[in-house]
Amino acid sequence: MKKSAIRGGYIISTPSNVLEDQYLIIEEDKILDITKELPEDIEDIIGGDHDIVMPGLINTHTHAAMSLFRGIADDLPLMIWLNEHIFPAEARFVDEEFVYLGSLLTAWEMVRSGTTAFCDGYFFEDQVVKAAKEIGIRAWVGEGLLDFPTPSIKDPSKAIDTVRSFINRLSNDRLVKPTIFPHSVYTCSPDLLKQAFDLAQEYDLVFQIHLSETDSEVRQIKEKFNMSPVELLDSLGCLSERTLAAHCVALSPDDINVLAKRGVSVSHNAESNMKLASGVAPVPEMLDAGINITIGTDGCASNNNLDMLGEISSVARLHKVIKKDPTVIDENTALSMATINGAKALGFDGGTLRKGAPADVVVLDGDYPNMVPVHHAVSNVVYAASGLNVKHVVIDGQIVVKDSRATTIDEEAMLKEWRRIEKRLKQ
């Protein structure tokens, strides 16, 4: 079988285990070895003596198609932003072509910036699947379930059946896995939430949901149910190790205990929460409680990029200043969130570079100014790097980015397509 190698000045096996001057050997879709000596039967080598080789980044919460709304509206109060800009734009423009082209743009931006797997929730998810497979990125995809009609599911009473068909179409796909994605406790009835969770259990899937993103969500749910959003989900039996809860900003200490006890994973979306002024998630407290914290960018309309390396840096910095303690969320913790913790939340065997692991590997170009010198490779990744430092990306053993260009699509031709739809959105 064909073997290839990646040369690294620094190979980050895990954040606490950095190997210097080694080769990472890939056979088919797996990591065969990490070794000082280059084996003789290697067919290709990428990477270089000063490059940093690291596990692919895992973005656990996004709405891929929304990259086409990047910068459409900023710096506005949340409800004006949503009701006067995002919802009308979605009602007007979101169709199959929009979701396909937006998701392809997102998948391109993700691989170009070192993300090798993402968890998506939006509409027309068959198109997200198509885009992800075209780029060659791993994706966990969820068709949005809501009480009311969506762009893709006009009749809410057929939502569960629609999702069941979607799941069946994806059975045994190599790169793309279905998830169940009820939007939130304020847009889904208890009955819909229960049905959704039952479906996740039936097919053994990730159950992803927006949870306690803002104080106003918590107020609204408490008024209606006399419970916090976390307590409501718990009362419905929707919290378990398969639950991936996005945002989790407005949590009480009791909420944190419940999430920890149920083994829920959290997708922390720091930059989106900052930009929308939603608040700061109590990440240090959740870590202390033993919760598996992962990192997501959220959609591009509220971020406005998909750069996980920038996101890691924001996570590590934000909580230090909030706690006035520079030891909070050290660099190893921050990088773990974006790799091994993300893998755990998705039930995926990746997130580290080790023998037998899936070959999802990112190479950062060591010849960029911001990567010199290297006193600690993990520090440079967490605090100095940008996604644009990414030189090569391997997913499932396939080189999807080489010399900072996607190998799987015609970038120039696609730029014309994205600009065509940009013109339409501006009309």
Added chain:
Amino acid sequence: MKKSAIRGGYIISTPSNVLEDQYLIIEEDKILDITKELPEDIEDIIGGDHDIVMPGLINTHTHAAMSLFRGIADDLPLMIWLNEHIFPAEARFVDEEFVYLGSLLTAWEMVRSGTTAFCDGYFFEDQVVKAAKEIGIRAWVGEGLLDFPTPSIKDPSKAIDTVRSFINRLSNDRLVKPTIFPHSVYTCSPDLLKQAFDLAQEYDLVFQIHLSETDSEVRQIKEKFNMSPVELLDSLGCLSERTLAAHCVALSPDDINVLAKRGVSVSHNAESNMKLASGVAPVPEMLDAGINITIGTDGCASNNNLDMLGEISSVARLHKVIKKDPTVIDENTALSMATINGAKALGFDGGTLRKGAPADVVVLDGDYPNMVPVHHAVSNVVYAASGLNVKHVVIDGQIVVKDSRATTIDEEAMLKEWRRIEKRLKQ
């Protein structure tokens, strides 16, 4: 005289004045025009139909040579970080060669990420001058004045004379201007501060100082002088329109009023303050008071990069979440801080693209994934861009970065030099 042009899909003249599909015309060191039609006598054209052309970024607070300490120590309490890592490393390694090579690395990272001018304070500043001129970046440089011996001034009693000679050596330099840089109120006696300010007035120079960076600085000064650091400087007559105060985190409402009344400019160092957990500067309050707020990265040991585009994004996001108000520091305000406000603080005529202004211009590559689509060019600059999107940079009419490579140094040869000194630092 030779004329050249920069093509832009979007030319950001000022944040509130974006021109579409134009050419920016440069003659010698000045902007001659911004025009729809390309004049006939143009010799060179750079840029492209989808690129964003913007004013060069101005970094108003850094310690350039410290890039060689990037990642040397992170995630530590401030006093352990300083006393056990930074000060010993400085005592051991900081000499003329270190400052030259560190400053050259910094100047390279800066121009590659769109910074066209910076304000520096450190030791052996003749070496910073040498590095800045070699790269071709504008620099405002200040030799550190302290009560005790520094790596470059062994006898504190000779500090003022040493700085006077430094100023005289720099008279009439085109790109590099001297400043006066007493380190802080906790490392400089009132007498030294007064002498320093007199010198700044004598030569009509910027007076830069660290001010109220932490609560502990404020406590220490109040114990000693029964005044806040701001009040102490004001009592010494050191606050005026020539004063550029870095950090300004721990300010009282009275302090803010004093800074505003005296016309002081502030260098806001958000990412460094976050990483060191110093606190969040009251920037919205300072803006309300009418203070000229600029942006600095601080040194690389506490940031750990010099990417002003990343810094702008952090500034815009941080204050929104702190104030729980997404309208705080909108994108135009954030970009103004890093351009026109920085220019004002340094007494420099740049910071905007307009007829007759200095030709300090940055071109962002519109073909990167994170720059597509362009609903609002300023939004993409502030919230989506990274310094690594920078394709071309012109400073004083000279192309110093072309196709993301510095034109003024041999990058490969210099990487060998920086790695040579990296090895020495690790011994």
